[in-house]
C-alpha cells in the first residue's frame with residue numbers, strides 16, 4: 001500500500017456522500033475519487049445507492065458533521081441541489097461540492113477537477129479560520145463571491161496520493177449490486193475492479209472536459225503501484241476484470257508496453273487469470289503490433305477507439321486530430337493481433353447536417369469495427385464547445401441532466417438537424433451496430 005498526502009488532524013468531522021444519480025438501470029459509478037480524497041482528509045463515506053437512502057435520510061445521516069462533501073457530475077445536478085437544500089434545512093454543516101460539475105450547484109465551496117491537495121488545504125483553512133489560506137486555494141469557488149475555476153496545477157507524483165483502500169470504499173458491496181461491466185464484447189462479465197493508472201490528456205477535443213479537469217500533461221503512477229493495486233483487487237476482492245478507467249492508457253507506448261510486460265510476468269509468476277479493459281478508449285496513433293500483442297497477452301480482449309464521426313467537416317470542428325483511413329488500418333491491426341475492435345461515435349455535433357450523419361453511418365457500415373456505440377451530442381459545461389454555445393446564445397448556462405442516449409433529454413439540437421432526424425439516425429444505426437458477434441471466449445488463445 002502507498003501512503004498518501006495527509007491534511008493532518010484538523011478536528012473537523014468530515015463526511016463524503018456519493019449522492020443520488022450515480023446509479024441507473026444497468027449501471028453504477030464507483031466513487032474511486034473518494035478513495036484518494038480520504039487519503040488526504042480523514043472522513044466517513046456514505047453512498048446513497050448502496051445504503052438505499054433517499055435525500056431526506058441522507059441529509060439526516062450528514063447531521064453532526066462539520067463538513068459534508070458531495071460529488072457532482074453532469075448526471076446528478078438536480079438530486080444534489082435537492083440534497084443541499086435538505087442539509088441546509090437540517091443543520092449548519094459546511095457544504096463542499098467537488099467533481100466535474102461542482103461549479104453548477106449552490107454549495108458553500110466548490111472544487112472542480114483534481115482536488116486531493118486542495119481539499120486538504122480547504123479543510124485546514126476552514127478549521128483554522130484563516131481567510132488568507134482560503135484565498136490561496138487555486139480555483140476555489142466560494143458561494144456568492146467567487147466562481148469555481150479549473151485548477152492549472154496538478155499533482156506531479158501520482159503515487160504520493162496513496163493507494164485506494166477498496167475495502168473502505170466497500171467494493172464488494174458494489175459488485176454485489178451489479179458493478180461489473182464496461183467491456184463491450186465480453187458475454188460473461190467477470191467481477192470488475194477499477195484502476196486509474198494515469199491522469200491527463202494532451203489533446204483538445206472540443207466536447208471533452210478531461211484535459212481541463214486533470215490537465216494536459218500525461219502523469220503516470222509507477223508500474224509497481226499499479227501491480228500492487230491489481231494484486232489487492234485480485235487477492236482481496238476476487239476481481240477478474242481489471243478496468244483501467246484512464247482517458248488514454250496507451251498514450252506513452254513505451255511505458256504501456258512495460259506495463260503490459262509487467263502484467264504478463266505477474267500473471268505467470270502467480271498463475272493469475274484476469275482480463276483487462278480500457279473502456280473509455282485509447283488513442284489510435286501509438287498502437288503498434290508489438291503493443292497490441294502485449295495487450296492481448298496481458299488480458300485485453302478488445303480495444304476501444306473513438307473516431308466519433310465519419311464526417312471530415314465534423315471531425316475538424318471537434319478538433320479531433322485524427323485520420324479515418326489510419327483508424328481503419330488500426331482496426332485491421334487490432335484484428336490481426338486477435339482482439340476485437342469497438343468504435344465510439346457521436347451524432348448531432350454543432351453545425352452537423354443530414355449529410356454529416358450519412359457520412360457517419362456510411363463510415364460505420366464500411367468499417368470493420370466489431371461493434372459501434374453511437375451517442376448523441378450533449379454539451380458538457382467547462383468544455384470549449386459548451387462555452388461557444390453559451391457565448392452565441394444557443395444554450396443557456398443552466399444546470400441540466402447530461403444524457404447521451406435519449407433525444408428528448410438533449411439540451412441542444414443543432415439547427416441543421418432535429419430531434420426527429422437524430423431519433424431516425426439512432427433507429428437506423430444502433431440496432432445494426434453489432435457487426436460481428438465475436439465474443440471474448442471465442443478468441444484464439446494469446447500467443
Ligand code: B12
Pocket residue numbers: 016024027028029030031032033034036037068069070071072073074075096097098099100101111112113114115116119182194196200207208209210211213214245246247279280375380381402403404
Ligand atoms: C472513468 C470515467 C467514467 C467511468 C466511471 C467509472 C466509475 N468510477 O465507476 C464510466 C465509463 C462508467 C463513465 C461514465 C460516464 N461518464 Co465519465 N468519465 C470517466 C473519467 C475518464 C475519469 C473519472 C474518474 O474516475 N477519475 C478518477 C478519480 C480519481 O477522479 P474523479 O472521480 O474525477 O475525482 C476527483 C475530482 O473530480 C474530485 N472530486 C470528485 N468528487 C468530489 C467531491 C468532493 C467533495 C471534492 C472536494 C472533490 C471531488 O476529487 C477527486 C480526486 O482528485 C472522466 C474524465 C476525466 N479524466 O476525469 C470522465 C467524465 C467524468 N465522465 C463524463 C461523463 C459525461 C460520463 C457519462 C455521463 C457519459 C455517458 N455516456 O453517459 C457517464 C455516466 C454514466 C452513465 N451511464 O450515465 C464527463 C463528466 C462531465 C460532467 N461535467 O459531468 C467526464 C469529465 C468526461 C468528459 N466527457 O468530459 N465515466
Ligand code: SF4
Pocket residue numbers: 201202203204205208209210211247248283
Ligand atoms: S476525448 Fe479523449 S483524446 Fe480527446 S481530449 Fe478527451 S480524453 Fe483527450
